Amino acid sequence: MSAAALIVFREVLEAALIIGIVLAASRGVPGSRLIAAGGIAAGALGAVVVAALAGTITEAASGVGQEILNAAILGAAVLMLGWHNVWMSRHGREMAARMKALGNDIVIGRISAWALGVAIALAVLREGSEVALFLYGIAAGGEKTGAMLAGSAIGLVSGILVGVSLYAGVLRVPLRLFFTVTGALILFMCAGLASQAAGFLVQAGLIPALSESLWDTSWLLDEGSIAGQFLHVLIGYIARPAGIQALVYVLTLAIIGALLASFGRTSPVSSRTS
Amino acid sequence: MLIRKCFPVALLAVVLSPFNPALAEESFTIVFKDHRIVPQELQVPAGQKITLIVDNQDAAPEEFESHSLKREKVVPGNSKVTVKIGPLKPGTYEIFGEYHESTAQGRIVAK
Numbered sequence: 001m002s003a004a005a006l007i008v009f010r011e012v013l014e015a016a017l018i019i020g021i022v023l024a025a026s027r028g029v030p031g032s033r034l035i036a037a038g039g040i041a042a043g044a045l046g047a048v049v050v051a052a053l054a055g056t057i058t059e060a061a062s063g064v065g066q067e068i069l070n071a072a073i074l075g076a077a078v079l080m081l082g083w084h085n086v087w088m089s090r091h092g093r094e095m096a097a098r099m100k101a102l103g104n105d106i107v108i109g110r111i112s113a114w115a116l117g118v119a120i121a122l123a124v125l126r127e128g129s130e131v132a133l134f135l136y137g138i139a140a141g142g143e144k145t146g147a148m149l150a151g152s153a154i155g156l157v158s159g160i161l162v163g164v165s166l167y168a169g170v171l172r173v174p175l176r177l178f179f180t181v182t183g184a185l186i187l188f189m190c191a192g193l194a195s196q197a198a199g200f201l202v203q204a205g206l207i208p209a210l211s212e213s214l215w216d217t218s219w220l221l222d223e224g225s226i227a228g229q230f231l232h233v234l235i236g237y238i239a240r241p242a243g244i245q246a247l248v249y250v251l252t253l254a255i256i257g258a259l260l261a262s263f264g265r266t267s268p269v270s271s272r273t274s
Numbered sequence: 275m276l277i278r279k280c281f282p283v284a285l286l287a288v289v290l291s292p293f294n295p296a297l298a299e300e301s302f303t304i305v306f307k308d309h310r311i312v313p314q315e316l317q318v319p320a321g322q323k324i325t326l327i328v329d330n331q332d333a334a335p336e337e338f339e340s341h342s343l344k345r346e347k348v349v350p351g352n353s354k355v356t357v358k359i360g361p362l363k364p365g366t367y368e369i370f371g372e373y374h375e376s377t378a379q380g381r382i383v384a385k
Contacts, residue, residue: 003376054335055350063356066347130337133348134373137334140351203345205358212361213344223341240344 004138004148008131008155010229015043015127016163017233019120021189022081024170025088025182028095029113039117043124050125051132067204073126074197078190080119082256085186087112089264092179131156183264185234187256192236194252195245202242210243299358301325304380306336306349306371311380320364320384326357337372343382346372360384 019036026032050057050069057065131152138148173181201207218239221228231237236249302324305312309332318324328338330349338357339346349355362384371378 003374007373007375054348055353058348058350058353058355066355130348133335133337137336137351137373140334199344203347203358212363218342238344240342242344 002147002151002154004134004151005155005158007134008152009159010155011127011131011134012156012159013162013229014233015123016159017166017230018123018189020163020166021170021182021185022084022116022119024167025092025179025186026084026113026116027171027178028092029088029116030095032113032116035113035117036120039120040124042117043121044128046121046125047128047132050129051136054129054133064204064206067200067206070126071197071200071204073122074193074200077119077122077126078194078197078252080115080122081186081190081193082252082259084112084115084119085183085190085256086259086264087115089179089183089260092182183260187253187260188235189233190256191249191252192232192234195236195238195241195249198245198248199238199242202244207244210247212242213240214243214246216240299323299325301327301356303327303329304369306330306332306338306378308332309334309336309371309374309377311369311371311378314380316380316382318360318362318382318384321361323358324360324362326359326382327354328357329354334373336374336378338369339372340367340369340382342367343369 019040023032023036026036057069059065061068135149135152138145138152141148170182170185198207202209216239221231221237221239223229223232223237223239228237228239238245241249300319300322302316302318304316304326306329328347328349330336330351330353333351335351336349337346338349338355343359343362345357345359347355347357359382362382364384367382367384369380369382
């Protein structure tokens with residue numbers, strides 16, 4: 001892959017993995033495919049706007065506008081995914097079995113579907129704005145523009161293919177285990193996103209790092225590698241986490257995990273009869 | 275008039291500056307030029323907070339990034355950003371420009 005292809009692939013990969021998992025987890029939610037498509041479109045549009053405003057955002061909030069925006073996007077994504085996850089773990093099984101909306105819960109079901117759409121839009125927004133800036137640089141550079149754009153297209157398509165593969169793979173999980181598996185996947189993804197948000201706030205100097213790096217496993221798996229990047233998105237792998245990042249990670253796991261345990265589980269009897 | 279009014283405030287700021295961590299941080303500059311990092315190696319003191327000024331003198335945007343420092347920040351064309359780093363353990367930390375990774379490579383050495 002050319003340098004341009006690799007850069008675009010890396011950025012697209014993060015959003016594609018998130019979308020692949022979340023969309024698979026939303027099987028049976030009425031209209032989820034359409035809402036996801038809307039989320040992707042809205043996110044892409046937002047990405048272009050954010051890229052165009054890069055200078056203004058950078059100077060905002062005494063120079064830490066970028067960090068605050070990134071942390072806010074990640075934080076909002078965690079809230080949306082957390083909500084969606086708890087709701088799906090409660091109703092997903094029944095909906096997947098009946099393939100229709102549930103009477104009284106239909107309104108909450110819609111809110112949950114919107115949470116899905118917003119989460120997807122945020123993922124596309126964050127990664128897409130970096131792709132847009134990179135492409136803008138190519139256009140401004142003038143040299144080898146054609147080859148660079150072709151490379152970017154290859155990167156985009158490759159990233160999407162990985163996301164689609166993951167989506168197809170997750171859908172193959174037997175229904176008996178399906179919502180346990182997707183629930184766990186999204187839970188760890190949320191914890192990772194939350195610790196990334198904390199990283200941006202440390203970078204801005206807004207919260208203490210509580211030790212710059214708690215440990216260092218970069219000798220084992222570097223975050224720059226493709227495998228490292230996969231784990232970074234899927235479970236929030238950071239080779240040298242700051243103390244506060246580890247703390248936020250554990251807290252997010254505990255909070256969403258507790259919500260899943262107390263609200264999420266349908267009783268074994270009701271899930272068997274559905 | 276204005277100078278006289280401001281003077282006590284300015285004096286106070288100078289007197290208090292050693293106690294204000296935000297003002298006490300030493301700052302260092304690296305430059306992106308022709309998609310390269312100048313200087314290639316930047317020496318900084320270990321064990322204290324540092325403000326790094328990243329000056330992108332190219333027209334194209336760049337993303338300052340470092341896995342070992344856990345920092346990433348977009349630097350629009352022909353502009354500067356600041357990134358807070360440290361306190362660092364002594365060692366070498368790789369830095370690069372993500373949009374031109376093949377050429378924009380450098381390192382920060384903390385001593």
